[in-house]
Amino acid sequence: xxxxxxxxxxxxxxxxxxxxxxxxxxxxxxxxxxxxxxxxxxxxxxxxxxxxxxxxxxxxxxxxxxxxxxxxxxxxxxxxxxxxxxxxxxxxxxxxxxxxxxxxxxxxxxxxxxxxxxxxxxxxxxxxxxxxxxxxxxxxxxxxxxxxxxxxxxxxxxxxxxxxxxxxxxxxxxxxxxxxxxxxxxxxxxxxxxxxxxxxxxxxxxxxxxxxxxxxxxxxxxxxxxxxxxxxxxxxxxxxxxxxxxxxxxxxxxxxxxxxxxxxxxxxxxxxxxxxxxxxxxxxxxxxxxxxxxxxxxxxxxxxxxxxxxxxxxxxxxxxxxxxxxxxxxxxxxxxxxxxxxxxxxxxxxxxxxxxxxxxxxxxxxxxxxxxxxxxxxxxxxxxxxxxxxxxxxxxxxxxxxxxxxxxxxxxxxxxxxxxxxxxxxxxxxxxxxxxxxxxxxxxxxxxxxxxxxxxxxxxxxxxxxxxxxxxxxxxxxxxxxxxxxxxxxxxxxxxxxxxxxxxxxxxxxxxxxxxxxxxxxxxxxxxxxxxxxxxxxxxxxxxxxxxxxxxxxxxxxxxxxxxxxxxxxxxxxxxxxxxxxxxxxxxxxxx
Amino acid sequence: xxxxxxxxxxxxxxxxxxxxxxxxxxxxxxxxxxxxxxxxxxxxxxxxxxxxxxxxxxxxxxxxxxxxxxxxxxxxxxxxxxxxxxxxxxxxxxxxxxxxxxxxxxxxxxxxxxxxxxxxxxxxxxxxxxxxxxxxxxxxxxxxxxxxxxxxxxxxxxxx
Numbered sequence: 001x002x003x004x005x006x007x008x009x010x011x012x013x014x015x016x017x018x019x020x021x022x023x024x025x026x027x028x029x030x031x032x033x034x035x036x037x038x039x040x041x042x043x044x045x046x047x048x049x050x051x052x053x054x055x056x057x058x059x060x061x062x063x064x065x066x067x068x069x070x071x072x073x074x075x076x077x078x079x080x081x082x083x084x085x086x087x088x089x090x091x092x093x094x095x096x097x098x099x100x101x102x103x104x105x106x107x108x109x110x111x112x113x114x115x116x117x118x119x120x121x122x123x124x125x126x127x128x129x130x131x132x133x134x135x136x137x138x139x140x141x142x143x144x145x146x147x148x149x150x151x152x153x154x155x156x157x158x159x160x161x162x163x164x165x166x167x168x169x170x171x172x173x174x175x176x177x178x179x180x181x182x183x184x185x186x187x188x189x190x191x192x193x194x195x196x197x198x199x200x201x202x203x204x205x206x207x208x209x210x211x212x213x214x215x216x217x218x219x220x221x222x223x224x225x226x227x228x229x230x231x232x233x234x235x236x237x238x239x240x241x242x243x244x245x246x247x248x249x250x251x252x253x254x255x256x257x258x259x260x261x262x263x264x265x266x267x268x269x270x271x272x273x274x275x276x277x278x279x280x281x282x283x284x285x286x287x288x289x290x291x292x293x294x295x296x297x298x299x300x301x302x303x304x305x306x307x308x309x310x311x312x313x314x315x316x317x318x319x320x321x322x323x324x325x326x327x328x329x330x331x332x333x334x335x336x337x338x339x340x341x342x343x344x345x346x347x348x349x350x351x352x353x354x355x356x357x358x359x360x361x362x363x364x365x366x367x368x369x370x371x372x373x374x375x376x377x378x379x380x381x382x383x384x385x386x387x388x389x390x391x392x393x394x395x396x397x398x399x400x401x402x403x404x405x406x407x408x409x410x411x412x413x414x415x416x417x418x419x420x421x422x423x424x425x426x427x428x429x430x431x432x433x434x435x436x437x438x439x440x441x442x443x444x445x446x447x448x449x450x451x452x453x454x455x456x457x458x459x460x461x462x463x464x465x466x467x468x469x470x471x472x473x474x475x476x477x478x479x480x481x482x483x484x485x486x487x488x489x490x491x492x493x494x495x496x497x498x499x500x501x502x503x504x505x506x507x508x509x510x511x512x513x514x515x516x517x518x519x520x521x522x523x524x525x526x527x528x529x530x531x532x533x534x535x536x537x538x539x540x541x542x543x544x545x546x547x548x549x550x551x552x553x554x555x556x557x558x559x560x561x562x563x564x565x566x567x568x569x570x571x572x573x574x575x576x577x578x579x580x581x582x583x584x585x586x587x588x589x590x591x592x
Numbered sequence: 593x594x595x596x597x598x599x600x601x602x603x604x605x606x607x608x609x610x611x612x613x614x615x616x617x618x619x620x621x622x623x624x625x626x627x628x629x630x631x632x633x634x635x636x637x638x639x640x641x642x643x644x645x646x647x648x649x650x651x652x653x654x655x656x657x658x659x660x661x662x663x664x665x666x667x668x669x670x671x672x673x674x675x676x677x678x679x680x681x682x683x684x685x686x687x688x689x690x691x692x693x694x695x696x697x698x699x700x701x702x703x704x705x706x707x708x709x710x711x712x713x714x715x716x717x718x719x720x721x722x723x724x725x726x727x728x729x730x731x732x733x734x735x736x737x738x739x740x741x742x743x744x745x746x747x748x749x750x751x752x
Binding site for chain 2: 165170171172173174175176177178185186187188195196586590
């Protein structure tokens, strides 16, 4: 490794050749302000268009100021990061950016979490010279089932474009036009709804301003709770409990399961249940499906659809429907846990408490924005009544809790209600990349071999690498597993499946980097990947502390099959818990 | 979206595919592909961009981004007689803007638009390299030099 020496703010440092000034300064603990730049270390994701010019610094011997995020360090360079000239330039740049930005921070959904707002404050901007004569660029608002685009608030940092194109390889949005008219959006400036957008929400997760936000359903949920004729049932996804605390100043990776349940009860939900229960149910259905396909495959059936692909992640489902419709029979037909929960709540549970499904409102708390779209899919409703009425993100729930003046940090712990609140450790780990397949392995192993597992932690399936593979010994049969998180990584595995070259028996895909813990609806990480790692650790900790850690031993799951469904993959189970997929590939219309 | 909705004929799709093939379907050749395609069709409607994107295996959003970035590419069909007014420095200081305004008034057109009968389209460009003749107007391949606003009517009459 070739290294160079340089001086930043009178401090000496030796760095690897090719390091940027920003990188070297951060090593020294010098905080150069940045706006468009974003780096997620462990995921190899970096956005540095060098566009905003907030990070300019003075390099001795250079006439112009240099942007620290894209300027590589020279050997012997002398750099100063906060000289009067630099401070003056930064303020001017910020004034220009703000002159073309709406000033309605009071009602902006990003208010308080906005990087632009923070930067204006940090740089001490108190007025914008020439504002009276400054031109403002305006653009129509675009509302999709999950995401709202308000480009008046876009500062062209292009983080969203980087996530959509390079990380996710979805290609729904890109920059168009030039100069003042430049904006980021789908081709031909259509609405997101008519683009290949998967609603994974990673664009929202990295947007520094209010240009990209989620559709807020908290008002609808509040109305349902207020309505005395409605029974309101809530389910919370596994990844929520590992991140919600961050919204209330708690350390990343703090598990708040018990407080979450207490808060939901205080908010007035009639039944507080757990999506983890439905995750256990998913394992029963998907695991059985895996074994049945595997059986056919081992008998030499070429159409056994091996590898089986997981289908819990709605962003991923949208992705293959748009990009690989020819493979639409390969993913498991099992619905996602959110939808399994909705279907069971509005049938089995509604019957149990003698409530008509029309008077039951099912709300889900999700780390995800694609879940909003998923809940609105017409195939997930009965006579126009959706199985899941509203899906709100972790962030929306935090807002909701604050509105209700609940002192979240000091809440006592409570337990989920029965029967749909009981879950196993296998259900919890659905929140991490590798978790769904690990949960499936725990159950499939015991069903396949008829033997008890000697260990429950499959560390070979865990980690943050984008594409992982492992072989699990199923009592002499080597089960080959592939795992991808981030849709760009999924594409690599899918291309192999399409070409018939895949060596795997089962593949797990989650659309978001890190899995659901890094979902588009989670508290904003602002580019700090250590937060994702802390959340992942918390999820495995929760698993470890559960008395039951395999899905098929969940007593309420056993009861559900006994009382209602019969057995996994039964006709009734298929009717309620399975789905099918659609070809959504953009068609080129040709005149006959 | 400033394009006219059209349905492509199979021969059009074949032509686009042929152009892409001639550049080995290399995404980095996008600009060259767009040049050739515009040469053939006269403009680049959305449907054409979709075929190019699918053939080069890149997103339509990316193709649209490039088309809207470069002023040479257009999504509206040019008129039978495309009129370009040079707004380069020399032409500009010698009154090109007034000439442009006169064309706008006479044709009731804005820059980038085409008359409903498809006869004329109006665009401005930067320097044709004939600064000695400033201000310069091009109609199709024909160059007009030292154009004054009063000359505009006569020029248009030539193409009536």
